[in-house]
Amino acid sequence: MPDLAAIVIHCRDPYLLAPFWSAVTGMPVAEADRVKLAEGTLAPAEAVLLRDPHGRRPDLWISPADTLPAPGRIHLDLVGDAEERAAVLEAGATVVRELPRWTVLADPEGNEFCLLPPNEAHTASPPGH
Template sequence: MPHLEAITIHARRPVELARFWSAALGLPVDPADATAIAAGTLADHESVLLGLRDGLHVWVSPAGDLAEPVGRVHLDVRLDDEFGPQDLIELGATLVWNEPQGRWSVYTDPEGNRFCAVPATGKPCPAQRL
């Protein structure tokens, strides 16, 4: 049966964007990648792995050409009492729009990729609203 293996986020600066998404998704940077980042040996053409390969994971991968984000695919991030909207802002996210009833908010990550933040009691963000 087919299943979702991974999510890939293209980036101009994968190391910096990986730091953002690692914190926003609660997925640790793979230990080998963390070591390479700390040593300054992660090459410009290499991706950063968030999470574990044997489960759902996220790749932050370099891309030479990034088209303007148009919202074809985006992530919905469920926030909780430990990590809220202000934490996203402090990581470098930009608030774009708040749904009037407070069910979700649209943000961009530090490189302009749109995503929704859903409070712990909110409903998933319908993509057609973007």
């Protein structure tokens, strides 16, 4: 089977979403992209790379797009405890709905993602949850 190399999040504003997803995942923005974000010098269609410094997780690209499909461009399932949930909310996420086994959140552009408690991490969830 092929390995998962990267996840791409299409967005309107990489200056908004790259720092958000960096904070939420703990994956730093690649140095060259960090400088461009700080200086405001990203090219119009230029994506921002977040990379796990330990190489254990796939790369995460924050990529601007002219048109964005509804209701979202991604759906990630993250695992985190109450402290990590608080940090995700502090980074700018909002609660969309609470479900019995996980919480549906949205990033600053409205992309929904789920936060599962550690004991639900390997429990299969229904499609489209």
